[in-house]
Amino acid sequence: MSACEVKQLNNRRIVLEAKNITKVFPGVKALSNVSLKLREGEVLALLGENGAGKSTLIKVLSGVHNCEEGDVFINGEKVVFNKPSDATEKGISIIHQELNYVGTISVAENIFMGNIPKKGFIIDYPKMYEEARKIMARIGVDINPKEIIGRLTVAQKQLIEIAKVVTDQTKVLIMDEPTSALNDVETENLIKFIHNVAKKGIAIIYISHRFDEIFRIADSVVVLRDGCNVGGMDIQDASREKFVTMMAGRSISDTYIKKEANPGDVVLEARHLSTTHIKDVTFQARYGEITGVYGLLGSGHNDLGPAIFGQERIISGEILVDGKNIKLDTPITAIEHGMAYVPAERKTEGLILNSSIKINMTTAYYSKHKNKKFIDFGKDNSIAKKWIEKFSIKTPSPETKAESLSGGNQQKVVLSKWLELNPKILILNEPTRGIDVGAKIEIYKILDELCQQGLCVIMITSEMEELLTMSDRVMVMHDGLIMADLSGEKISQNNIIKYAMGEQNERDE
Known part of the structure; x- marks a missing residue:
């Protein structure tokens, strides 16, 4: 952002202001005299380690929590939110990090929950489905509105959560880790959506631990630590080093260098494995190696872990552990054969x-x-x-x-x-979703240590940087198929995206 753009932003109307917000839980002061201002069309990034007070602050601003001290102003008018609907009426919409849905009903019914379109006393299903499609299309989502939401992937649920909260009345949009379950392509669509709504004058508070996103979309940054506002800056004055130091209160690296692996024998093998979501999947995983798994939305990569762990019915194919064919019908069977699964x-x-x-x-x-x-x-x-x-x-x-x-x-x-x-085999699905840079490094160290001890690690992730940092091998999925099994110099972002888009299949080359 140029100096001229900063000046223009500073001349815009303040739509939301928090003054000296203090929130106390039993034995814990979650927020202490926190203040911030948000202007029309501004994207303000709210940073801080887990436990810094970010979620508590946005829950105060959205009416989930009351505060012991401090005031909130909307367009200069002091407001008191006793419940979330009070904030919604004033134009504040929020996307929580914790997904909020009823898993047994359709996508459309979740979007219109509490406001179902009706003809008289009868639900107007055609209108509901059509309007749901339009709402999802605003952020580039193409999901059948009749689909039961509980059957969708975490990423799909996240996108629906984002789509349903933005209305014509929205003045302030609060987004708590909105891309934590999204891959690069889905994140790109969301960033375009954010730029579009900001141009329309909607102000955005954006919480993320992904610094690359912050630099692409934010106009300004506020950092919380231990419940206090420890500083803010325009994005043009920011750097990754400043962010990390302010968040942690000390200088730490936000990158991790993985130790070189020494793979052993094959411990897990899948042969022509098929479920309702994956097709003819064949691969091997070894002791002392981290195998990364990547795919775009609907590729089946998030379904591979549950299939290996006995959570999905296997239609055909076989799974071998230490060379022995096992009948994997339940998670208990998987546990008995040395598997563990972090969902x-x-x-x-x-x-x-x-x-x-x-x-x-x-x-x-x-x-x-x-x-x-x-x-x-x-x-x-x-x-x-x-x-x-x-x-x-x-x-x-x-x-x-x-x-x-x-x-x-x-x-x-x-x-x-x-x-x-x-366990012999540790399967992780999105292992660092929604956690801060310091905690992420700690998780990486744990996985690296387990790998050095000889554990077989299968890491399913939508985060490209994590995939490239931690993987000894990378399997790329598209439309339920493994399109590539990459190692060494072949592991690159360009190659991974190429195969994830289904442009070609390495196994056909």
Whole structure:
């Protein structure tokens, strides 16, 4: 942004202002005198590590939480939000990091929930489906509005969540990690959408840990740390180093250099594997190696992990572990053969949020040791203590509920649960989705260490930088097929995108 553009932006009307916002939870001061201003058509990036107060601030601004101190102003008018609908009426729309949907009904019904089109007392399904298509088309989404939303991928659900909140009345759009489940192509469509709505005068608060996105779309930046506003700047004055130092309160690298792998024997092999989402998939994975899996929306890459782990019915093909053919019909069977699976949606699939860290860390242990008739409280305590110390999980106690942890610490709890079983094969679906740069580096170190210890790691990710950083091999999927199995110098962004778009199949070359 040029100096002239900055001046023009500063002359625009302030549509949202927060003054001295303070929010206290039992034993924790989540926000302390936080202030910010947002102007018409401005994209303000809100940065901070997990637990810095970002989510709490936007929940105050959107009526989810009340604040103990401070005021909120819309177009210069002081407002009080007692519930989310109060904020919506004032033109504030929010896309939460946690997906909000009813999995058993259609896409269209989720979009129009609470405002279903009717003819008299009868639902007007043709109108609802047509309007749902139009709403999704605004951000380049082409999904059947009649499809049951629970059957969709995480990325598809995220796109629908984005599409449904933006209305003609929206003045301020708050986006919390909107691209965390999206791949590069889907992210490009979203960035175009953001530029378009900003041109129409909609002001945007954008939370992301992806710095490349911030530099492409933001006009200004505000950084939170430990519940405080530690500074802000125009994007032209910003740098990655400044962001990281302000977020962490110290100078750290935002990149990770993976150690060289020393692959061993083949531990997992799929032969002509087909489910409802993947077709004729054949590959091998080795001990001591990280195999990355990438694909665009609908490619089947997010369905590969559940298929290998016994969560989807196998139509044809076979799976071998250490050369032995296994009948993989349930996750329990997968666990018995040394597999572990970290799902993409940790809050709905990986954790029991209202239970303690200790309970979450031991659920897989008791699933494997079904012969135990009684809970071994001593064993539970030792498991929790071991992993809290090993992974430096920030918590006051093993009895703390999982829902109170930051995203990075929640992911460490999910990893701990599975690593307690000492698996041979660790499958991860979007392993760093929605966690900050510091926590992401910690997860990378854990995966690298596991790889060095000889574990077979299969990492399914939509994040290109993560794929290139951590993968020893990369499998690229398109339309349910593996289009390429890349290694060495062949692993490049250009090659990966080429195969992901289905332009050619390496195995036909």
